[in-house]
Amino acid sequence: METPVLERSSEKSQMQGVVDCDVHPAFSRPDQLLDYLPERWKTHVRDFAVRTANPLLGTLPYPRMTPGNGMRRDSWPPNGGPPASDLTFLREQLLDQCNIDYGILQPLAAGSMAFNQELGAALCAALNDWQIDKFAGPEPRLKASICISQEDAKESVAEIDRRVTDRRFVQIAMPPRTMEPCGRRRYWPIYEAAEHYGLPIGLHTSAFGYRPNTPSGWSSFYLEEHYAASNSLQTVLSSMILEGVFEQFPKLKIVLVEGGFSWLPSLVWRLDREWKRMRDEVPHVKRKPSEYVRENFWYTTQPIEEPENNRHLLDILRWIGTDRLMFSTDYPHWDFDDPRFAFKVPLTPAERSAIFRDNAVDLFGLK
Amino acid sequence: MSTIENPTREKRPAARHVVARADEIVPGASRLVHVEGRDIAIFNVAGEFMAIANRCPHEGADLCKGKLVSLFESDEPGVVRLSRHGELVRCPWHGWEFDLRSGKSWCDPARTKVKSYDVAVEHGARLIEGTYRAEVFKISVDDDYLVLEL
Numbered sequence: 001m002e003t004p005v006l007e008r009s010s011e012k013s014q015m016q017g018v019v020d021c022d023v024h025p026a027f028s029r030p031d032q033l034l035d036y037l038p039e040r041w042k043t044h045v046r047d048f049a050v051r052t053a054n055p056l057l058g059t060l061p062y063p064r065m066t067p068g069n070g071m072r073r074d075s076w077p078p079n080g081g082p083p084a085s086d087l088t089f090l091r092e093q094l095l096d097q098c099n100i101d102y103g104i105l106q107p108l109a110a111g112s113m114a115f116n117q118e119l120g121a122a123l124c125a126a127l128n129d130w131q132i133d134k135f136a137g138p139e140p141r142l143k144a145s146i147c148i149s150q151e152d153a154k155e156s157v158a159e160i161d162r163r164v165t166d167r168r169f170v171q172i173a174m175p176p177r178t179m180e181p182c183g184r185r186r187y188w189p190i191y192e193a194a195e196h197y198g199l200p201i202g203l204h205t206s207a208f209g210y211r212p213n214t215p216s217g218w219s220s221f222y223l224e225e226h227y228a229a230s231n232s233l234q235t236v237l238s239s240m241i242l243e244g245v246f247e248q249f250p251k252l253k254i255v256l257v258e259g260g261f262s263w264l265p266s267l268v269w270r271l272d273r274e275w276k277r278m279r280d281e282v283p284h285v286k287r288k289p290s291e292y293v294r295e296n297f298w299y300t301t302q303p304i305e306e307p308e309n310n311r312h313l314l315d316i317l318r319w320i321g322t323d324r325l326m327f328s329t330d331y332p333h334w335d336f337d338d339p340r341f342a343f344k345v346p347l348t349p350a351e352r353s354a355i356f357r358d359n360a361v362d363l364f365g366l367k
Numbered sequence: 368m369s370t371i372e373n374p375t376r377e378k379r380p381a382a383r384h385v386v387a388r389a390d391e392i393v394p395g396a397s398r399l400v401h402v403e404g405r406d407i408a409i410f411n412v413a414g415e416f417m418a419i420a421n422r423c424p425h426e427g428a429d430l431c432k433g434k435l436v437s438l439f440e441s442d443e444p445g446v447v448r449l450s451r452h453g454e455l456v457r458c459p460w461h462g463w464e465f466d467l468r469s470g471k472s473w474c475d476p477a478r479t480k481v482k483s484y485d486v487a488v489e490h491g492a493r494l495i496e497g498t499y500r501a502e503v504f505k506i507s508v509d510d511d512y513l514v515l516e517l
Contacts, residue, residue: 065462072428072459072460073432073433073434073459073460074428074429074432074459074460334460334461334462335460335461336426336460336461337426338426338427338428340427341425341426341427342426
């Protein structure tokens, strides 16, 4: 059976710093993305705006702490503009202060969620140009994500094809709250392209979605929404495994971003148990779910779980495998994790460099 | 077991440091000062000065960059009581709130707390006579200064 083997670099990396798998670049003004759109779509956005399932234009479904919708209060650039819109200050406050050798950009904008699919594709292309122009171009420590409008798989693959030769892009970015569960076949052309090019797909927790944020409708509070993010990533994982995605694309690499990880053991114990009993329903799922979990999935750490007894985290980390976890800060959001202080458990030096650097270096091919 | 005679000694006197001019920190504002190797955040709460250790014990953020907030209490949905206006600082990152008078966090007062320091306003004329250490500046007789006790 063909299983994906991560190519470990033979010579040890010279890097000593951290790889941050979740950095959120921001527009310096609300309409900055329009600069990267063709005239046809600029006019459209001016006259009709960008419609998504979120009924509230210009804010989030769950507006958070103000000012800035839940930003670190100390992250406003001294030269003006919103947090993470000023590359100079981002370099200083994040890359330099936290000793970050590489940061993976995770743009959070509505391209993948636009009802108008052609506009969605144009917004994604604009986001990709903008990331290079403002961040990954001038700052080689920042790496970009190929944003795609996943509901239109054909257009998504075309966008991946257009960007793939640019090595400043190191992953494909797709939101987890898709129109149908992520394992469904409408998305398979995207997985085929990702596997073909060896590009991981990062699914970052999303404030927007085509569906309510819980299976029984909209939650009342932001606090609930924050937690529902974990549910959305659990849906991604079980759907992709049970639909047989990894039998078709055994080398596909999936990164679950900002949804926590301590739920993983119990979910996978349950999946394994039910698979043993009822696998006749899913004969295309040839292996125990836990085997795909250990080979095809990676997880970012922020917001790190904080059990009352910190040492309980060690059991969870080691069950998941310290080769599957990758450090992330979520800069400049309020629930930022600082690499110097976030892990309150005694990791061995090897575990530490795996989580803080080596796993991401190998997965994203950073050298 | 032999007993050691316990001499009565005075306690070591606290060192008193002049750390800022009183009018440099306006009500609602804060200032980070460095005293004897420690980073200390000083806040002006409606004219009263309070000082705590600057580093948040949770993940290390600078508390001097936090927002001053009031105590929110609620016994039932829709009814909120606000008291102690501006006497708590909310960490700029994860929102832990610390009582500026005690240094204790509201959620976990026994385990998660910061050191609080005594800070007083003294008139310049008194400082020149006493055994104070001025950290940053010359002292003028006519102004008020913040004095931190360590």
